[in-house]
Amino acid sequence: MPVALVWFRNDLRLNDNPALRMALEEGYTPLPVYIHAPEEEAGWAPGAASNAWRHRSLQALDVDLRARGSALHLRTGPTAAALQDLLGEADAQAVFWNRKYEPATQPRDAALKKQLREQGLRVESANGGLLFEPWDLATGQGTPYRVFTPFWRAARARWRLPSPWQAPVRLPACDVAAPVTLSSLGLMPKRDWDRGFWDAWRPGEAGAREALEIFIDGALRGYREDRDRPDRVGTSRLSPHLHFGEIAPWRVAAALEQARNAANAAEVEAFLRELGWREFAWHLLHHFPHTADRNLNPRFDGFAWATPGAGTLAAWQRGQTGVPIVDAGLRELWATGYMHNRVRMIVASFLTKHLRLHWLHGARWFWDTLVDADLANNTLGWQWTAGTGADAAPYFRVFNPVTQARRFDPHGEYIARWVPELRGLPAAARFAPWESPALVARLAPGYPATPMVDLAEGREAALAAYRSSGD
Known part of the structure; x- marks a missing residue:
């Protein structure tokens, strides 16, 4: 079988992973890859807490891959050079990834796609992190939404959740040299500042699924009121799992819809609305990329x-x-x-x-x-x-x-x-x-x-x- 690089970024999961799914369904042997290149994030390289989480999430992803007969291959940037090295080492013929939408990464990824296709490679990207692409929803005048309520009304009118997808229990092995180790990426804090984090969090796909189950079985009841109470466990605590792509937002939405009944329908709708705010945030950043550093108004x-x-x-x-x-x-x-x-x-x-x-x-x-x-x-x-x-x-x-x-x-x-x-x-x-x-x-x-x-x-x-x- 021909080899394809599956380039992981903020989509650190196997289930509901469109890039991995495309590679497998099109007959490729996937080579899972993560490239550490924070300098390419412009002025918003990930912070210390994010890095500490990422270290554990990458570790969990590698464990999940190895249980299926594969492994995560780590490299450091520049990204373009790392991809070229891996393509040569694996004699790969394709690259698949899930899109990122930050102002610095969108133009980089577009340039990479153009360059790799000009080399004769199959290159495809997919939506692995949002319910709607940032360009999918627009006002009647064709302009980006700047107010949430009409944005959410339009989103609900076009509400179509992708079908959940389970990764195979076995993945074909594809190995290349592994010169970069997780510890060498330097993601862990220099001092033990984060030691209190992990009493409350379990990074990785399994931790995300667990958090979703706990929320549906517990805090979903009374969510509309209790979500504003810091003295109670009234929120889902899914935000870091969603940020790192350890669970797909459509998997979360589907689980909430499945749990919906007459008693909790309003609570479910309130939570889906919060997912809508996440979508709205990415809609705004895509259309107004300067707002990470400057006022929108x-x-x-x-x-x-x-x-x-x-x-x-x-x-x-x-x-x-x-x-x-x-x-x-x-x-x-x-x-x-x-x-x-x-x-x-x-x-x-x-x-x-x-x-x-x-x-x-x-x-x-x-x-x-x-x-x-x-x-x-x-x-x-x-x-x-x-x-x-x-x-x-x-x-x-x-x-x-x-x-x-x-x-x-x-x-x-x-x-x-x-x-x-x-x-x-x-x-x-x-x-x-x-x-x-x-x-x-x-x-x-x-x-x-x-x-x-x-x-x-x-x-x-x-x-x-x-x-x-x-x-």
């Missing part, structure tokens, strides 16, 4: 962002702001590589509104510390909160972190877990400890007596700056 290009003072940004990053719900979220992020979505909005609003720091400061920190760091979702989330992007929160929407904490962490349990200095306080005093100075001095002396910025003053300063930016 040019009105804010001259906005008077504050200059970070000495230690201000570091205090926010490490959860030392003196605002308990903000500090809890950022400490959860540092300890687990994850932050609850509701809290992400709160800490982002605090940074961009109360501190009035540019959203890129936050986006870069999330990019380096989140295990589910996804360029499209990260960009959409930060620009939404800052008010500079598509479907954005209006500039006058400033999350009050105390009100948010009282509403979504009503007993202060999330705060107590991640800000242990405040555990000794009564629950009612955990949300705004500066309102109970004597109590804090006695029971929580290690916590800041006041927030790094007065919340009312910070809000008014933000509103004034936004108003002055012009309509």
Whole structure:
């Protein structure tokens, strides 16, 4: 049988893998390949938390391949040279891959496809990560959607899930020299910063399937309400698995549809809508690739962002702001590589509104510390909160972190877990400890007596700056 390279990227699974399926169905012996070339991601090379996850996911993929008689072959970039070397070593006649949609990788992949086809090779790419290609949905005027609701309405009108596909239990062996080892890629943190991550996560395809099953059997019940409660297990926790392609979004959607009944139909629809936001994020990044670094709404290009003072940004990053719900979220992020979505909005609003720091400061920190760091979702989330992007929160929407904490962490349990200095306080005093100075001095002396910025003053300063930016 002729050999085909199957080039893995953020599609680290065997089931529901269109590139692998194409290679097999067209009669090729697949040579699974991963090429590490972070320098080709332009200014958004994967961060430390993503790399730590990727190390374990690649390891899991190789184990799955070896159980089927194959193996994952690792190389380092430049990608074009690595592919040429592998084509020669394996005497391969074809290359298959699943598409990526980042601004840096789309033109690179298009150039590679053209170059390889000119060499007489069979080269095919497929959609391995989205329910809709970013170019599949458009407004009645043929322009990209910039508002989620009509985008989602159009998506639901064209809702067609691909059929699930199970990889064969045996794959034909195809071996070449293996000069690159996983450890040599340098994906692991230089110090043991990530050790707390793996109590909560299981990277790899099996871990993704397990997370989906746990969600359907548990948190799906009450999802609409509980998804906003950081003190509860109310979300799917599928985001890193989806980001690394350890499970296909259509597999997730199909499982939810299969579980749908009269009692949970509204919960299922609410979760599918969240998958829709993921699709919308990639739709936007494809059509507006500059938004990873610049405002979508040019009105804010001259906005008077504050200059970070000495230690201000570091205090926010490490959860030392003196605002308990903000500090809890950022400490959860540092300890687990994850932050609850509701809290992400709160800490982002605090940074961009109360501190009035540019959203890129936050986006870069999330990019380096989140295990589910996804360029499209990260960009959409930060620009939404800052008010500079598509479907954005209006500039006058400033999350009050105390009100948010009282509403979504009503007993202060999330705060107590991640800000242990405040555990000794009564629950009612955990949300705004500066309102109970004597109590804090006695029971929580290690916590800041006041927030790094007065919340009312910070809000008014933000509103004034936004108003002055012009309509």
